[in-house]
Amino acid sequence: AAGVIQSPRHLIKEKRETATLKCYPIPRHDTVYWYQQGPGQDPQFLISFYEKMQSDKGSIPDRFSAQQFSDYHSELNMSSLELGDSALYFCASSLEGNYNEQFFGPGTRLTVL
Amino acid sequence: AQKVTQAQTEISVVEKEDVTLDCVYETRDTTYYLFWYKQPPSGELVFLIRRNSFDEQNEISGRYSWNFQKSTSSFNFTITASQVVDSAVYFCALTGDSNYQLIWGAGTKLIIKP
Numbered sequence: 001a002a003g004v005i006q007s008p009r010h011l012i013k014e015k016r017e018t019a020t021l022k023c024y025p026i027p028r029h030d031t032v033y034w035y036q037q038g039p040g041q042d043p044q045f046l047i048s049f050y051e052k053m054q055s056d057k058g059s060i061p062d063r064f065s066a067q068q069f070s071d072y073h074s075e076l077n078m079s080s081l082e083l084g085d086s087a088l089y090f091c092a093s094s095l096e097g098n099y100n101e102q103f104f105g106p107g108t109r110l111t112v113l
Numbered sequence: 114a115q116k117v118t119q120a121q122t123e124i125s126v127v128e129k130e131d132v133t134l135d136c137v138y139e140t141r142d143t144t145y146y147l148f149w150y151k152q153p154p155s156g157e158l159v160f161l162i163r164r165n166s167f168d169e170q171n172e173i174s175g176r177y178s179w180n181f182q183k184s185t186s187s188f189n190f191t192i193t194a195s196q197v198v199d200s201a202v203y204f205c206a207l208t209g210d211s212n213y214q215l216i217w218g219a220g221t222k223l224i225i226k227p
Binding site for chain 2: 035041044107
């Protein structure tokens, strides 16, 4: 069965650079969630989209923005990267905003040098 | 507000021992869902179980079992006859009608020694 796809899987950036993470949900899933997991930390919710509209917002820095496109894939844009942005970024998807059944992608490991 | 507490930061046992990971939650939602995830060193999140607030039946899946008790707001996870491959960080998580994001515990690092 198709799973959530995240790209790239690994990304290395310098401070103050920008990064774009992509998430392709499971086919027919219309809801996407983004989580950030710092080293040794639990995942923290950033933002979610349902039917291309922002549905919930968590602790997402102002330097980050995200959107969901017409094909339901989502992109997380991160600007003015800081060392503290180094983390695993997970995307999850669900069907029809079914928040209690989120399927996680493998994550993107971002390292900021 | 919702909260998940995993008081055990790290547990170390010898292979074949049984081990229980504790999870205590707080929520005001009537309908909520509890989860356990495994995160091996490779980093991916592996879904283990979901339980809704209306189903207090305990569940067993092979060497894994879960004990859900609403009276004590706990959802504990037991691994029987542990194996080295069980070594990972285990997260308990919660979501409910008041917000759609997953609220995570701090995780318990489980080390199984051969």
